[in-house]
Amino acid sequence: MFPAARAGVQGASKVEPESHAVSGWQATSNEAAAATRRETQMGFIASVKQHPKALFWSFAVSLVVIMDGYDTALIGTLQGFPAFKHRFGYVGKSNDYQVPPRWQTAIGMASPVGNIFGIFINSLVTERVGHKKMLLLSLVILTGFIFIQFFAKNIQQIFAGEILCGLPWGVFTTLAPAYASEVAPASLRAYLETYVVLCWGIGQLISYAVLDSLDSSLSQWAWRIPFGVQWVFPVVIFPLAIFCPESPWWLVRRGRIADAEKSVKRLTSWKDEQEVHDAVALMVETTELERSMTEGATYLDCFRGSNLWRTEISCCAWVSQVLVGFALTWYQAYFFEQAGLSTSKSYKLTVGQGGLNVFCTLLSCFVTHRFGRRTNFIAGCLMMATVMFIIGFLSIPTKSANIAAAQAAMYMLWFCLYLLTIGPTVFIIIGETSSTRLRSHTIALARNAYNVFGILSSATAPIILNPDADNWKGKSGFLAGGLGLICALWGFFRLPDCKGRTYEELDIMFSKNLKASQFKSYQIDRQQFISEKLAEVEVEHVE
Numbered sequence: 001m002f003p004a005a006r007a008g009v010q011g012a013s014k015v016e017p018e019s020h021a022v023s024g025w026q027a028t029s030n031e032a033a034a035a036t037r038r039e040t041q042m043g044f045i046a047s048v049k050q051h052p053k054a055l056f057w058s059f060a061v062s063l064v065v066i067m068d069g070y071d072t073a074l075i076g077t078l079q080g081f082p083a084f085k086h087r088f089g090y091v092g093k094s095n096d097y098q099v100p101p102r103w104q105t106a107i108g109m110a111s112p113v114g115n116i117f118g119i120f121i122n123s124l125v126t127e128r129v130g131h132k133k134m135l136l137l138s139l140v141i142l143t144g145f146i147f148i149q150f151f152a153k154n155i156q157q158i159f160a161g162e163i164l165c166g167l168p169w170g171v172f173t174t175l176a177p178a179y180a181s182e183v184a185p186a187s188l189r190a191y192l193e194t195y196v197v198l199c200w201g202i203g204q205l206i207s208y209a210v211l212d213s214l215d216s217s218l219s220q221w222a223w224r225i226p227f228g229v230q231w232v233f234p235v236v237i238f239p240l241a242i243f244c245p246e247s248p249w250w251l252v253r254r255g256r257i258a259d260a261e262k263s264v265k266r267l268t269s270w271k272d273e274q275e276v277h278d279a280v281a282l283m284v285e286t287t288e289l290e291r292s293m294t295e296g297a298t299y300l301d302c303f304r305g306s307n308l309w310r311t312e313i314s315c316c317a318w319v320s321q322v323l324v325g326f327a328l329t330w331y332q333a334y335f336f337e338q339a340g341l342s343t344s345k346s347y348k349l350t351v352g353q354g355g356l357n358v359f360c361t362l363l364s365c366f367v368t369h370r371f372g373r374r375t376n377f378i379a380g381c382l383m384m385a386t387v388m389f390i391i392g393f394l395s396i397p398t399k400s401a402n403i404a405a406a407q408a409a410m411y412m413l414w415f416c417l418y419l420l421t422i423g424p425t426v427f428i429i430i431g432e433t434s435s436t437r438l439r440s441h442t443i444a445l446a447r448n449a450y451n452v453f454g455i456l457s458s459a460t461a462p463i464i465l466n467p468d469a470d471n472w473k474g475k476s477g478f479l480a481g482g483l484g485l486i487c488a489l490w491g492f493f494r495l496p497d498c499k500g501r502t503y504e505e506l507d508i509m510f511s512k513n514l515k516a517s518q519f520k521s522y523q524i525d526r527q528q529f530i531s532e533k534l535a536e537v538e539v540e541h542v543e
Contacts, residue, residue, distance in 0.1 A: 032284075032504070033527070035278040038278070040186060040502060044187055054184045054188070057244045057245060058179065060240040060241070061180070062180060062199050064175070067169060069199065069207070070206055070229075072204070075108060078223065083220070087220065088154070088158070108455075110159050110160075110166060111166040114164060114166015115173065115448070116452070119447050119451070120444055122170065122174050123443070123444035126175060130246050132241065132245075132246050134171060135172075135175060136238065139234045140238075141168050142168040143231065145161060145164040148161035149161035152227075170447070173447055177196050177427055180192040181193065181432065182247040182436070190368050190369065193427040193431045194361060194364060194428065197424040198358065201354065201361050202358060204353075206229070207226070245266040245267055246263055248283060249283055252280065252283040253287060261280050290507055293305065297437045301441075307438060307442075309494075309513075310438075313429065315446045315449040316449075316494070317377070317422075317429045318430060320377075320422060320490075321422060322450060323453065324380075324384045325388070326457050326483050328411070360415075360419035361423065364420045364423070364425075367421070372499045377421065377491045381484050381485070381487040381488035382484070386481070387413055388484060390410050394406050396475075429498070432506065435506075496514070496518075496519035496520075
């Protein structure tokens, strides 16, 4: 092991993480090697049998993402909701109520802006207090902020409520995938990250169903009730979160090795103490390896050495989710209406979209398992770009009901392709790519890159789609299609496939500056690399 892990320090659990507190635990390279073999050779069925409690607790924590999916669909769809438009809109050129474009833009931007601050808060606070405490605190705060939306008397209060609720939602969108990536072995990571996306889809489906049930009403409760439904989620999730175990990786980074072993026991069905000991040994060795490769665990370290590429991958992958459907996908119901479909049909399509979300996300597990991350990403971007170009070409003829229906059908096809490919695949990429010590910071940077581009998309969409503005309608498909091709090109040259690799193996491969295409088949001489790194560290120590 590295010097810090061999030295031995009393009272390690009370020492700050950057003090090399893990040196109090006598992990050996042989034990870490045994854990690596066990993790990389373990099949899906064996992983489920040995980690049933890890699956349960990851599923429980990921439920918070339902709230972000619910609000994202709610705000995007509410723009065309009759009761909301009558309460906060005006009669436009089309003799129908329209929310002013500037407030459409502002409301669409509000939650992403709140997300940005919430995500940075999560990355800084979670590394100090842990995932569990941060989760509980955020649920309490969100419960209070929902009151602002529910009792709003004007559009400005809706805007303020969205910004404030965006803070805890930002915490949830980064905390859930980080927790999922740290509580299960490599063979289950893809499935747990896909479940995070599934929760987001469930939130959308619930939102669409609530709005569709109230579509014909113009009373104030037709728009207040959808906001009030958000109180249900904290009531359900908070009692579960109280009992969830803390991430053993976070405990190792804090130097709390004994607590990390207890956490591993709570997350697995292992009865052999040696298996628990080996698993934590690998965590310690990986943490020490990363410490030897970087000077610290700050945002600046995300842009140093091989971590720069890992940060690029995380940011570009998440931004691609916005670019492949730029502007169009942020206001689906509103787009359907402007394309020529009735309000009723538009909302029924969005409800159907929510159902497709759940079905296709579940199906994506098999697609990802078969094709891997890299192939799935590139092929997905190319197919979605093609569909967007078709939507663009369909908008060229004179407006008609048949053209509107064809555009809606193509959009649904695009949506299915998204959910089978980059929708869940990006979450898997984010959970695997970052180093364990910089995970919170890397995910924060990546999600906020997504939010910045999401804000740009939200700001652009009303202007592009609104009949009183640019009135592009389906022609915006040309823009989204071009951006999708750029994403595919980036993926071909820069995106590696990290399937089935332990975090230590990924540290080694990224440090060697391999080409993205070499990751899938690269053979690692783990012991030789660790010996070389140990020699480098000891030479530096002598100097």
